Structure formats: structure tokens, C-alpha cells
Amino acid sequence: MGERFVYTRHRTTCYHCGQEADQIIKAVRPQAQVICANCGATRIFIPRTSEVGKKGLYTRIGCYDLWELTTDALCRNCGVAGHHELAIGCNHFTVRCSNCGFTHFYKFNLEYIGKCPIDMEESP
Numbered sequence: 001m002g003e004r005f006v007y008t009r010h011r012t013t014c015y016h017c018g019q020e021a022d023q024i025i026k027a028v029r030p031q032a033q034v035i036c037a038n039c040g041a042t043r044i045f046i047p048r049t050s051e052v053g054k055k056g057l058y059t060r061i062g063c064y065d066l067w068e069l070t071t072d073a074l075c076r077n078c079g080v081a082g083h084h085e086l087a088i089g090c091n092h093f094t095v096r097c098s099n100c101g102f103t104h105f106y107k108f109n110l111e112y113i114g115k116c117p118i119d120m121e122e123s124p
């Protein structure tokens with residue numbers, strides 16, 4: 001718990017403040033978050049399932065652009081630290097290991113603006 005799994009950022013137009021700003025993307029085992037660096041709009045995703053799956057298995061049409069990103073992370077299935085594919089939409093957040101295909105699927109849980117106590121323990 002609390003172990004950092006994914007930490008990256010994606011510069012895009014924020015759905016909340018409408019500014020072009022870094023959206024900070026981070027995930028640990030029990031939770032994934034996307035936070036606007038400009039306005040603090042935060043979306044929380046909670047784990048739903050994880051399994052070895054095909055690419056695009058959980059990709060669905062969202063209510064706005066799907067972000068498809070890549071980042072380096074340590075896979076807990078195959079133990080390789082390497083390329084992971086992120087797919088973030090309005091209802092889901094998936095992280096897939098490019099090496100073994102192990103996919104973490106997080107489901108949208110809630111959103112809020114500003115700091116939340118949950119965020120404190122995950123901060124560097």
C-alpha cells in the first residue's frame with residue numbers, strides 16, 4: 001500500500017478550468033488519480049480488476065477524449081520495469097504492461113476540486 005506504481009503527466013486542456021495545463025496522473029495499488037496542476041480538479045479511480053488481457057480490452061468510448069499515453073512502471077505480474085500503456089477516459093483508467101499484458105483496470109469513483117486527505121499520504 002502506498003507504493004508508487006505510475007507517476008506521469010499529460011498536458012491538455014482541463015475539462016474543469018478550460019486552461020491548457022499539466023494533468024498529473026498517478027496510480028498506486030488501491031487508487032489512481034488525475035489532478036489538474038492548474039485548478040486542482042481531481043478525479044479518483046478505484047481498482048476494479050486486474051488480469052492479463054489483450055490491448056484495448058477495456059477501452060471504451062468516453063464522454064471526452066481518451067488519453068493514450070505510455071510510461072515506465074514496475075509490473076507486479078512479470079516483475080519487469082518497463083513500458084506500460086495508459087488509457088484514461090472519463091469512466092476508466094487502465095494501465096497495461098507491454099511485456100506481459102497484465103492490465104490494471106480502475107473505475108471512476110469520484111471527483112473533487114482541491115486537496116483531499118487521501119492525497120496527503122501519497123505525496124512525495
Ligand SMILES: [Zn+2]
Pocket residue numbers: 014015016017018019021036037038039040041
Ligand atoms: Zn483545471
Ligand SMILES: [Zn+2]
Pocket residue numbers: 075076077078079080097098099100101102
Ligand atoms: Zn508485466
